[in-house]
Amino acid sequence: MIKIVENKISVDDFNYLTDKVGWGTREFKVVEEALNNTLYSVSVYDDNKIIGYGRIIGDKTIFLYIQDIMVVPEYKGQKVGTKIMNELLKKVDEYKKVNSNIRTYLGASKGKEKFYEKFGFKTRSSADLGEGMVLF
Template identity: 25%
Template sequence: MDELMEVFPEAPSAEEYNALRIAAGLSPKDLAGARIGLAHSVHIVTLRSDDGQLVGMGRIIGDGGCFYHIVDIAVHPSRQGRGYGKLIMKALMDYLDATAHPGSYVSLIADVPADQLYRKFGFDYTQPKSVGMYRRY
Protein backbone atom coordinates (compact mmCIF):
# COMPACT_ATOMS: atom_id res chain seq x y z
CA MET A 1 0.00 0.00 0.00
CA ASP A 2 1.44 3.33 -0.97
CA GLU A 3 -0.43 5.33 1.66
CA LEU A 4 -1.66 4.69 5.17
CA MET A 5 -5.32 3.77 5.02
CA GLU A 6 -7.42 3.21 8.13
CA VAL A 7 -10.48 0.97 8.33
CA PHE A 8 -13.50 2.53 10.03
CA PRO A 9 -16.45 0.55 11.43
CA GLU A 10 -19.07 2.83 9.92
CA ALA A 11 -21.62 2.76 7.15
CA PRO A 12 -21.32 4.99 4.11
CA SER A 13 -24.33 6.93 2.93
CA ALA A 14 -26.56 5.12 0.45
CA GLU A 15 -25.37 7.51 -2.26
CA GLU A 16 -21.68 6.83 -1.52
CA TYR A 17 -22.40 3.11 -1.39
CA ASN A 18 -24.03 3.14 -4.81
CA ALA A 19 -21.31 5.31 -6.35
CA LEU A 20 -18.60 2.93 -5.11
CA ARG A 21 -20.51 -0.14 -6.29
CA ILE A 22 -20.88 1.36 -9.77
CA ALA A 23 -17.24 2.49 -9.93
CA ALA A 24 -16.05 -0.97 -8.83
CA GLY A 25 -18.14 -2.69 -11.52
CA LEU A 26 -20.92 -3.93 -9.23
CA SER A 27 -24.60 -3.41 -9.94
CA PRO A 28 -26.31 -0.27 -8.63
CA LYS A 29 -28.90 -0.67 -5.89
CA ASP A 30 -32.16 1.14 -5.25
CA LEU A 31 -31.35 3.96 -2.80
CA ALA A 32 -34.27 3.18 -0.48
CA GLY A 33 -33.24 -0.46 -0.40
CA ALA A 34 -29.60 0.51 0.16
CA ARG A 35 -30.52 2.65 3.17
CA ILE A 36 -32.43 -0.24 4.72
CA GLY A 37 -29.72 -2.78 3.92
CA LEU A 38 -26.89 -0.66 5.28
CA ALA A 39 -28.81 0.02 8.50
CA HIS A 40 -29.46 -3.70 9.04
CA SER A 41 -25.90 -4.89 8.45
CA VAL A 42 -24.25 -6.98 11.14
CA HIS A 43 -20.94 -5.13 10.60
CA ILE A 44 -19.57 -2.63 8.06
CA VAL A 45 -16.08 -1.36 7.41
CA THR A 46 -15.07 1.52 5.17
CA LEU A 47 -11.82 2.97 3.88
CA ARG A 48 -11.66 6.70 3.25
CA SER A 49 -9.03 8.89 1.63
CA ASP A 50 -7.48 11.84 3.46
CA ASP A 51 -10.16 14.10 1.99
CA GLY A 52 -12.97 11.82 3.23
CA GLN A 53 -13.85 10.14 -0.05
CA LEU A 54 -15.05 6.54 0.17
CA VAL A 55 -12.26 4.37 -1.24
CA GLY A 56 -13.43 0.90 -0.23
CA MET A 57 -15.85 -1.04 1.90
CA GLY A 58 -17.13 -4.42 2.94
CA ARG A 59 -19.93 -5.65 5.13
CA ILE A 60 -21.36 -8.65 6.90
CA ILE A 61 -25.06 -9.41 6.81
CA GLY A 62 -26.96 -12.22 8.51
CA ASP A 63 -28.63 -13.12 11.76
CA GLY A 64 -25.65 -12.32 13.98
CA GLY A 65 -25.67 -15.73 15.62
CA CYS A 66 -25.67 -18.70 13.27
CA PHE A 67 -25.30 -17.36 9.74
CA TYR A 68 -23.15 -14.61 8.28
CA HIS A 69 -22.72 -13.57 4.66
CA ILE A 70 -19.89 -11.32 3.47
CA VAL A 71 -20.99 -8.84 0.80
CA ASP A 72 -20.06 -5.59 -0.90
CA ILE A 73 -16.29 -6.04 -0.91
CA ALA A 74 -15.43 -3.12 -3.17
CA VAL A 75 -12.41 -0.91 -3.78
CA HIS A 76 -12.49 2.09 -6.09
CA PRO A 77 -10.66 1.27 -9.35
CA SER A 78 -8.18 4.10 -8.77
CA ARG A 79 -7.03 2.29 -5.60
CA GLN A 80 -7.23 -1.35 -6.69
CA GLY A 81 -4.14 -3.55 -6.65
CA ARG A 82 -2.74 -1.92 -3.50
CA GLY A 83 -3.88 -4.45 -0.89
CA TYR A 84 -7.00 -2.60 0.22
CA GLY A 85 -9.29 -5.55 -0.49
CA LYS A 86 -7.11 -7.66 1.78
CA LEU A 87 -7.25 -4.94 4.45
CA ILE A 88 -11.05 -4.89 4.27
CA MET A 89 -11.29 -8.69 4.45
CA LYS A 90 -8.92 -8.78 7.43
CA ALA A 91 -11.09 -6.28 9.30
CA LEU A 92 -14.22 -8.32 8.59
CA MET A 93 -12.54 -11.57 9.59
CA ASP A 94 -11.19 -9.99 12.79
CA TYR A 95 -14.78 -9.05 13.67
CA LEU A 96 -16.01 -12.59 12.96
CA ASP A 97 -13.11 -14.16 14.88
CA ALA A 98 -14.07 -12.08 17.90
CA THR A 99 -17.86 -12.45 17.75
CA ALA A 100 -19.02 -15.48 15.73
CA HIS A 101 -20.38 -18.36 17.80
CA PRO A 102 -18.97 -21.89 17.46
CA GLY A 103 -20.55 -23.66 14.50
CA SER A 104 -21.50 -20.43 12.72
CA TYR A 105 -21.64 -20.61 8.93
CA VAL A 106 -19.93 -17.79 7.01
CA SER A 107 -20.55 -17.60 3.28
CA LEU A 108 -19.85 -15.34 0.34
CA ILE A 109 -20.26 -15.30 -3.40
CA ALA A 110 -16.90 -14.79 -5.09
CA ASP A 111 -16.37 -13.22 -8.47
CA VAL A 112 -13.31 -14.52 -10.29
CA PRO A 113 -10.46 -13.60 -9.71
CA ALA A 114 -11.45 -12.31 -6.23
CA ASP A 115 -11.94 -15.94 -5.18
CA GLN A 116 -8.16 -16.12 -4.76
CA LEU A 117 -8.29 -13.37 -2.11
CA TYR A 118 -11.02 -15.18 -0.19
CA ARG A 119 -9.12 -18.47 -0.27
CA LYS A 120 -6.32 -16.70 1.62
CA PHE A 121 -8.83 -16.16 4.44
CA GLY A 122 -9.82 -19.82 4.64
CA PHE A 123 -12.83 -19.84 2.32
CA ASP A 124 -13.26 -22.85 0.04
CA TYR A 125 -15.54 -23.80 -2.82
CA THR A 126 -18.82 -25.52 -1.93
CA GLN A 127 -18.97 -27.69 -5.07
CA PRO A 128 -19.77 -30.50 -5.56
CA LYS A 129 -21.64 -30.82 -2.24
CA SER A 130 -23.56 -27.60 -2.84
CA VAL A 131 -23.69 -24.72 -5.32
CA GLY A 132 -24.54 -21.06 -4.98
CA MET A 133 -27.89 -19.96 -6.29
CA TYR A 134 -29.65 -16.61 -6.56
CA ARG A 135 -32.77 -14.86 -7.68
CA ARG A 136 -32.76 -11.19 -8.59
CA TYR A 137 -35.73 -8.81 -8.51
Protein backbone atom coordinates in the same frame (compact mmCIF):
# COMPACT_ATOMS: atom_id res chain seq x y z
CA MET B 1 -3.45 8.68 4.26
CA ILE B 2 -5.42 5.45 3.95
CA LYS B 3 -7.53 4.54 6.97
CA ILE B 4 -10.16 1.90 7.65
CA VAL B 5 -13.08 2.63 9.96
CA GLU B 6 -16.04 0.75 11.33
CA ASN B 7 -19.06 2.80 10.31
CA LYS B 8 -22.36 2.91 8.52
CA ILE B 9 -21.64 4.18 5.04
CA SER B 10 -23.90 6.81 3.48
CA VAL B 11 -26.25 5.78 0.69
CA ASP B 12 -24.43 8.13 -1.68
CA ASP B 13 -21.03 6.62 -0.89
CA PHE B 14 -22.42 3.10 -1.28
CA ASN B 15 -23.88 3.93 -4.68
CA TYR B 16 -20.66 5.70 -5.65
CA LEU B 17 -18.67 2.53 -4.89
CA THR B 18 -21.04 0.06 -6.54
CA ASP B 19 -20.96 2.25 -9.62
CA LYS B 20 -17.15 2.48 -9.58
CA VAL B 21 -16.77 -1.31 -9.44
CA GLY B 22 -19.27 -1.79 -12.25
CA TRP B 23 -22.36 -2.90 -10.37
CA GLY B 24 -24.39 0.26 -11.07
CA THR B 25 -26.54 2.10 -8.53
CA ARG B 26 -29.82 1.46 -6.75
CA GLU B 27 -32.70 3.61 -5.54
CA PHE B 28 -31.97 5.61 -2.39
CA LYS B 29 -34.58 3.90 -0.23
CA VAL B 30 -33.50 0.43 -1.35
CA VAL B 31 -29.91 1.04 -0.31
CA GLU B 32 -30.96 2.85 2.88
CA GLU B 33 -32.96 -0.17 4.04
CA ALA B 34 -30.14 -2.57 3.16
CA LEU B 35 -27.62 -0.51 5.12
CA ASN B 36 -30.00 -0.22 8.08
CA ASN B 37 -30.20 -4.02 8.15
CA THR B 38 -26.46 -4.57 7.92
CA LEU B 39 -24.80 -6.18 10.94
CA TYR B 40 -21.34 -4.71 10.57
CA SER B 41 -19.44 -2.72 7.98
CA VAL B 42 -16.13 -1.06 7.39
CA SER B 43 -15.19 1.73 5.01
CA VAL B 44 -11.77 2.69 3.72
CA TYR B 45 -10.87 6.32 3.08
CA ASP B 46 -7.89 8.01 1.48
CA ASP B 47 -8.01 11.27 3.42
CA ASN B 48 -11.74 11.94 3.20
CA LYS B 49 -12.42 10.14 -0.04
CA ILE B 50 -14.15 6.75 0.13
CA ILE B 51 -12.14 4.08 -1.69
CA GLY B 52 -13.36 0.78 -0.26
CA TYR B 53 -16.04 -1.01 1.69
CA GLY B 54 -17.21 -4.37 2.98
CA ARG B 55 -20.09 -5.59 5.14
CA ILE B 56 -21.46 -8.53 7.06
CA ILE B 57 -25.11 -9.49 7.02
CA GLY B 58 -26.66 -12.39 8.88
CA ASP B 59 -28.19 -13.60 12.14
CA LYS B 60 -25.03 -13.23 14.33
CA THR B 61 -25.05 -16.77 15.67
CA ILE B 62 -25.67 -19.37 12.96
CA PHE B 63 -25.10 -17.75 9.54
CA LEU B 64 -23.13 -14.78 8.37
CA TYR B 65 -22.63 -13.50 4.84
CA ILE B 66 -19.79 -11.30 3.71
CA GLN B 67 -21.08 -8.93 1.06
CA ASP B 68 -20.11 -6.04 -1.16
CA ILE B 69 -16.35 -6.14 -0.86
CA MET B 70 -15.41 -3.18 -3.04
CA VAL B 71 -12.18 -1.39 -3.86
CA VAL B 72 -12.25 1.40 -6.44
CA PRO B 73 -10.18 0.44 -9.49
CA GLU B 74 -7.48 3.08 -8.89
CA TYR B 75 -6.61 1.46 -5.53
CA LYS B 76 -6.72 -2.19 -6.58
CA GLY B 77 -3.66 -4.28 -5.76
CA GLN B 78 -2.68 -2.09 -2.79
CA LYS B 79 -3.99 -4.46 -0.11
CA VAL B 80 -7.11 -2.42 0.53
CA GLY B 81 -9.27 -5.52 -0.06
CA THR B 82 -7.05 -7.42 2.38
CA LYS B 83 -7.55 -4.75 5.06
CA ILE B 84 -11.32 -4.93 4.57
CA MET B 85 -11.39 -8.74 4.79
CA ASN B 86 -9.16 -8.78 7.88
CA GLU B 87 -11.45 -6.36 9.71
CA LEU B 88 -14.57 -8.31 8.76
CA LEU B 89 -12.97 -11.58 9.83
CA LYS B 90 -12.03 -10.06 13.21
CA LYS B 91 -15.72 -9.37 13.67
CA VAL B 92 -16.57 -12.93 12.58
CA ASP B 93 -14.23 -14.13 15.37
CA GLU B 94 -16.21 -12.04 17.84
CA TYR B 95 -19.47 -13.63 16.70
CA LYS B 96 -17.77 -17.02 17.09
CA LYS B 97 -17.56 -16.42 20.83
CA VAL B 98 -21.30 -17.09 20.99
CA ASN B 99 -21.29 -20.05 18.57
CA SER B 100 -17.91 -21.36 17.46
CA ASN B 101 -19.65 -23.26 14.65
CA ILE B 102 -21.04 -20.15 13.01
CA ARG B 103 -20.86 -20.51 9.23
CA THR B 104 -19.65 -17.61 7.12
CA TYR B 105 -20.58 -17.54 3.46
CA LEU B 106 -19.76 -15.29 0.60
CA GLY B 107 -20.64 -15.32 -3.06
CA ALA B 108 -17.47 -14.55 -4.99
CA SER B 109 -17.88 -12.91 -8.37
CA LYS B 110 -16.45 -15.03 -11.15
CA GLY B 111 -12.67 -14.72 -11.18
CA LYS B 112 -12.38 -13.42 -7.59
CA GLU B 113 -12.25 -16.82 -5.90
CA LYS B 114 -8.45 -16.73 -5.54
CA PHE B 115 -8.67 -13.51 -3.57
CA TYR B 116 -11.03 -15.10 -1.03
CA GLU B 117 -9.04 -18.32 -0.87
CA LYS B 118 -6.26 -16.26 0.71
CA PHE B 119 -8.52 -15.80 3.73
CA GLY B 120 -9.38 -19.49 4.06
CA PHE B 121 -12.62 -19.56 2.06
CA LYS B 122 -13.17 -22.69 0.01
CA THR B 123 -15.36 -23.10 -3.02
CA ARG B 124 -18.30 -25.23 -1.97
CA SER B 125 -17.81 -27.67 -4.82
CA SER B 126 -14.40 -28.63 -3.43
CA ALA B 127 -15.68 -28.89 0.13
CA ASP B 128 -18.07 -31.78 -0.31
CA LEU B 129 -21.05 -29.44 -0.35
CA GLY B 130 -23.48 -28.59 -3.12
CA GLU B 131 -23.01 -25.56 -5.34
CA GLY B 132 -23.97 -22.18 -3.93
CA MET B 133 -27.30 -21.19 -5.45
CA VAL B 134 -29.06 -17.91 -5.97
CA LEU B 135 -32.57 -16.74 -6.87
CA PHE B 136 -32.79 -13.59 -8.98
